[in-house]
Amino acid sequence: MKLCLVVDDSKVIRKVARRILEELSFEIEEAVDGQDALEACERNMPDVVLLDWNMPVMDGLEFLKSVRARADFTQPVVVFCTTENDMAHIRTAIEAGADEYIMKPFDREIIEAKFVQVGLI
Amino acid sequence: MRTEDFEFLAKTLKERSGLMLTPDKVYLLESRLTPLARKSGLDTLEALVQKLRVHGDQGLIRDVTEAMTTNESFFFRDNTPFDLFKGKVLPAMEKARGTRKRLRIWCAAASTGQEPYSLAILLRESWFKWRDWNIEIIGTDISTQVLEKAKAGTYSQFEVQRGLPIQLLIKYFAQEGDVWRLNDDIRKMVTFRSFNLLDNFFSLGTFDVIYCRNVLIYFDQATKTLVLERMAKCLAKDGTLFLGAAETVLGITDVFRPVRGQRGMYVGSDGDAEKIMGLNQ
Ligand SMILES: C[S@@+](CC[C@H](N)C(=O)[O-])C[C@H]1O[C@@H](n2cnc3c(N)ncnc32)[C@H](O)[C@@H]1O
Secondary structure: OEEEEEEOOOHHHHHHHHHHHHHOOEEEEEEOOHHHHHHHHHHOOOOEEEEOOOOOOOOHHHHHHHHHHOOOOOOOEEEEEEOOOOHHHHHHHHHOOOOEEEEOOOOHHHHHHHHHHOOOO | OOHHHHHHHHHHHHHHHOOOOOHHHHHHHHHHHHHHHHHOOOOOHHHHHHHHHHHOOHHHHHHHHHHOOOOOOOOOOOOHHHHHHHHHHHHHHHHHOOOOOEEEEEEOOOOOOHHHHHHHHHHHHOHHHHOOOEEEEEEEEOOHHHHHHHHHOEEEHHHHOOOOOHHHHHHHEEEEOOEEEEOHHHHOOEEEEEOOOOOOOHHHOOEEEEEEOOOHHHOOHHHHHHHHHHHHHOEEEEEEEEEOOOOOOOOOOOOEEEOOOOOOEEEEOOOOHHHHHOOOO
């Protein structure tokens, strides 16, 4: 089973994402912000991170840059999942090393399609 | 709904578009045609059927037919038919058509355009090979409503997230408020026209590749056979046909045969497409 780290400061979103991803046979861990997510990666590196952008303490972009800068990490696939839905944000995320980008609101079909695209399903 | 009304509608739809309606689809007729009846100033579905019966109103028959089509589509749907296009069909055609440099592709149930545009995007991704070719991508559909949307090339946030890799969104789309518009370069590669698969195919010419996906499922056996046999006549001898994931030629016609190990891909029974694509026969 592949491990997906769901990073979002909203409990509701984490719950929805968890339900969808568990149905797609992923094991789930949750983190509430970028800092929390980094610590989770240090403990147990996930195969994929589903990553919100705007979060307190450390936002998604900062988290992504920190992860991509770490030579000691086995690099996970990172899929942004955010309400930021303009081209400028999308480009910034991809340039910083995101593999895919989901614009909220999302549903099962979108998550599934994106995870297929990055080769996780 | 009265049985005779159902039967009348089912018969009309089958004649017009090939759509097969079994009695368990009454709910579908009711949910799609009741709004249409209201829009036409009629109170009930019965009144709509009455109008069709008595006046044979052609415009209304067309609206009813269009309302009953299922138009769902998405970019790179099912992936495989597009991977095969890129990995097998294009390399073979590059050689086989290398002298004339002409390629004709037909999406026979193009709906809102995602299928022909996905093919156009794939060609664009290796444009250095194709820039001096004469490439036609023709998208046809019975429904003029979906063709309008296809021509506009604008898609909702939801639509661009189903199947379209983000890199391709960045590269080929521009954001306009709530919608995403496909760049003119790609839009110009595809021509859309209205065409009913029940009509004869003479006006279309010959194609090298045909995508006829997720439309035959709505037809009965005899109509499937008719359409596929006409299609065989307008496909080049070394051409390729792609059907939807739930569709096949097996048990329907022997003018095409499935390509072993390649899902959804078919070639003419007397053709040599597999050889030029280097596929096992
Ligand atoms: C489900 S869509 C398929 C779209 C696309 N090929 C795909 O696979 O995503 C089916 C389309 O077939 C069209 N259609 C149905 N009957 C037809 C007919 N007799 N002639 C041409 N198009 C037809 C419908 O209008 C609809 O847009």
